[in-house]
Amino acid sequence: MNNLKKYKKGTITMEIESFMPEKFINLLWKNGIVVKNIKKVNITTVVLEVKLCDYVEISKVAKKTDTKIVIVGRRGLSFSLMKIKSRSAMLLGVVLFVSIIYYLSTFVWNIEINTEHYISPYELRNQIKGFGVTPGLRKKYIDVYGIENKILRSNDEIMWVKARIEGVKLKVDVIERQSPPIIISTQAPGNLIASKDGIVVRVFTTEGTSIVKNGDLIQKGDLLVKGEQGKEGSVYPVHAEGEVIAKTFYEGIKDVPLSSISRIKTGKSISNLYVKFANKKIYLKNSLIPYGNYDKIENNNKFIYKEIYYEIEEKNIPVDAIKVTAEIYSNILRNLDKSVKITDKIEDVKKEKDKYTIKVLVVAEENIASEEK
Amino acid sequence: MENKFSRTKETIANKLELPRDIVLDLPKITILANNEINIENHKGIVIFEEEEIKINTNVGPISIYGKNFKILFIGGNTITLSGNFKSVVYEGHE
Numbered sequence: 241m242n243n244l245k246k247y248k249k250g251t252i253t254m255e256i257e258s259f260m261p262e263k264f265i266n267l268l269w270k271n272g273i274v275v276k277n278i279k280k281v282n283i284t285t286v287v288l289e290v291k292l293c294d295y296v297e298i299s300k301v302a303k304k305t306d307t308k309i310v311i312v313g314r315r316g317l318s319f320s321l322m323k324i325k326s327r328s329a330m331l332l333g334v335v336l337f338v339s340i341i342y343y344l345s346t347f348v349w350n351i352e353i354n355t356e357h358y359i360s361p362y363e364l365r366n367q368i369k370g371f372g373v374t375p376g377l378r379k380k381y382i383d384v385y386g387i388e389n390k391i392l393r394s395n396d397e398i399m400w401v402k403a404r405i406e407g408v409k410l411k412v413d414v415i416e417r418q419s420p421p422i423i424i425s426t427q428a429p430g431n432l433i434a435s436k437d438g439i440v441v442r443v444f445t446t447e448g449t450s451i452v453k454n455g456d457l458i459q460k461g462d463l464l465v466k467g468e469q470g471k472e473g474s475v476y477p478v479h480a481e482g483e484v485i486a487k488t489f490y491e492g493i494k495d496v497p498l499s500s501i502s503r504i505k506t507g508k509s510i511s512n513l514y515v516k517f518a519n520k521k522i523y524l525k526n527s528l529i530p531y532g533n534y535d536k537i538e539n540n541n542k543f544i545y546k547e548i549y550y551e552i553e554e555k556n557i558p559v560d561a562i563k564v565t566a567e568i569y570s571n572i573l574r575n576l577d578k579s580v581k582i583t584d585k586i587e588d589v590k591k592e593k594d595k596y597t598i599k600v601l602v603v604a605e606e607n608i609a610s611e612e613k
Numbered sequence: 614m615e616n617k618f619s620r621t622k623e624t625i626a627n628k629l630e631l632p633r634d635i636v637l638d639l640p641k642i643t644i645l646a647n648n649e650i651n652i653e654n655h656k657g658i659v660i661f662e663e664e665e666i667k668i669n670t671n672v673g674p675i676s677i678y679g680k681n682f683k684i685l686f687i688g689g690n691t692i693t694l695s696g697n698f699k700s701v702v703y704e705g706h707e
Contacts, residue, residue, distance in 0.1 A: 265687065266657040274688030280661060288684075 250292035250318030258307040261286040267301050292318055348382060349375050349408040356416045359397065364412065367394060379405055387412075429477035432465035434458045435610040438486030448480030458486060464609050484609040487583070490576070490602040492568040497595050499558045503533070508551040513544055521545075561589045561596055568600045580606040640670035647698045650677060654690050666694060667704070676702040 258264050261284065268275055268290075278288040290298060292314075302309050324331055351368060353361040371390050373382060384403040391401045391412070399417040403410065432448065440456045448465040452458065467480040508531070513524040524544070531551040539546040565587050573582075584603035589596060619637065626636040634641045634654065641653040652668060652675070659674055660667040661684070666677045679698040686693040 262658045262661045265661070265684075269657060269687050272688075274686070275684070276686050278661075278684035278687065280663060280682065283662075286661070 247292040247318035247322075250314065250316035251289055252292055252295065252311050253287065253289050253313035253315075255281070255285060255287050255310045255312050256302070256307050257285050257310075258305060259284060260305075264301065264305050264307050267305060268298065271297055271301060273297055287312070292316070345408060346379050347408060348373075348377050348379055348405060348410045351375060351410045351412065353412045353414070355414045359395070359414060359416060364391070364395075364414065367391065368412070373410070382410065384410075428479060429467040430479050431463055431467045431612045432480045432482060432484070432609040433612045434460055434462045434464055434484070434486075434608045436460055436486070436488050436606075436608045438488040438606075438608055440484060440486050441605060442485040443482070444484075445480070445482030447478045448482060450482070450484075452484065458484075458608065463612075480611075482609060483607045485605055486608045488580075488604050488606055488608065490572045490604065492572050492600045492602075494564060494568055494598050495595050496559050496561075496564055496598065498591075499556045502555050502557055503535075503552050504555065505535075506551045506553050510549045512547040512549075514547070515543060516545060559596065561598060564596070564598050565589065565600055568598060569602070572600065572602050576604065577606070580604045638671050640672060640675070642675070642701075644698075644701065647679075649685075649693065649695050650698065650701070651691065651693045655692050658684075658687075658692075668692060672703065672705070674704045676704055678702070 256264060261280075265275065265278060265286070265288070273290060273294045276289045278286060280286055299309065301307075351365060351373070353364050353368075355361050355364065368387065368391070371387060373387060382405065384405060387403045388401050391403070391414075392398060397417050398414055400415040402413045405411075437459050440452050440454055440458055442454070443450045443452060443464075445465050447469065448467050449469060450465050452462075452464050458464070464484045465480040465482050467478055468475045469478045470476050510527060510529060510531075512526050514521045514526070515524060516522075529549050531549065533552040533554055535550045535552055537548045537550070539548065569585065569587075576582075582602060582604045586601040586603070588599040588601075590599075622637060623633070625631075626633050633639060638654055640655055643651040645651075652670070654670065656669040656671065658666070659669050660676075661682070663682070664678060664680055666682055667674045668677075677694065677696075677698055678700045679696050682694060682696040684692065685695050
């Protein structure tokens with residue numbers, strides 16, 4: 241009971257029942273006990289508030305005056321402390337929770353990358369990964385200024401970069417270098433010339449005078465549209481503009497032998513082991529090679545050398561001319577611009593003594609006009 | 614005899630201009646509107662009922678009539694009451 245003395249911050253509300261409640265209150269007052277909020281319920285019952293540390297004294301007084309005490313309420317810091325003491329597991333949980341959250345907040349869990357137009361965040365993310373910065377790294381091991389410098393150094397097209405840690409996020413903002421646009425002076429007079437050989441199909445000019453017509457054979461560098469306009473005698477220079485659509489030809493020729501030899505591993509192998517000593521091979525394991533054709537691979541493991549022999553089977557495979565043709569055709573197409581329209585495809589396969597001569601001709605239509613420099 | 618002693622104390626207090634409530638142990642009553650009353654140097658509660666509270670002092674019991682009484686604080690030599698008061702009466706020794 242005496243341990244109640246140390247609880248100074250607790251207040252208990254109690255209901256006392258006595259024949260003379262005034263006497264009880266007076267006795268408390270005489271004993272120096274502070275009483276608050278006394279309220280009369282009926283003639284014999286009074287509700288009052290006292291401090292928890294005075295409880296022992298009060299119970300003594302109550303015994304003397306034959307008073308019944310019922311505690312109806314309790315509040316204050318002491319009671320919450322007592323409650324927490326009996327729930328140590330919960331307290332431990334709270335401490336654990338806070339410390340885990342704190343510990344996890346010392347890591348970077350996410351990398352956010354903001355770029356502008358041309359650099360993909362994926363590219364940058366891989367680069368940053370290459371620097372050794374990945375989600376799950378401790379914040380103290382991340383040097384944001386170092387990352388900035390590394391990114392700047394390894395990307396020419398980045399003008400400015402900012403890397404900062406915000407919470408558990410590493411934020412990287414990038415501003416790209418923008419090259420100034422090349423300004424083409426459309427005012428200066430000039431001619432249009434052919435950029436390729438071809439046969440003219442159609443001519444459109446918006447400015448200038450065309451000097452070629454349909455069916456003309458054109459060589460590279462020929463003048464197509466002259467930078468002049470106006471009637472005879474009153475000609476003035478202009479910047480020639482227009483399109484000259486011409487038939488162009490692309491040819492691919494390839495000689496292929498009738499058949500090719502392919503080497504295939506059969507999966508069988510044999511290995512020999514030896515030790516090199518003063519330029520002499522001392523075999524630890526040596527066996528005859530039973531294969532007619534084989535690949536020999538040497539492995540060097542510090543002291544013990546290893547030779548592996550793989551059995552090889554050679555096969556004669558006849559060449560498929562159609563396949564080769566298709567290959568040549570796709571090779572030609574790969575080098576063409578997207579604006580080029582393909583109109584025809586001529587294939588020619590000639591079989592000679594020991595080889596095929598395969599010729600593929602692609603006929604296309606495209607704009608061959610380009611500005612003279 | 615005691616009467617004489619207190620009268621002497623009173624004159625001395627008067628002469629020396631000491632606060633009389635401290636020297637003579639007189640009750641100091643502060644009333645705030647009709648709902649709070651504060652009495653210092655009281656001598657205990659005599660009656661605590663629904664419509665009457667009687668508090669003992671050196672100048673005799675003081676009765677407070679009204680309703681909804683509540684003793685806000687009692688301790689040391691101060692008592693604070695609250696409620697709706699109707700009248701405060703000095704009962705006196707006589």
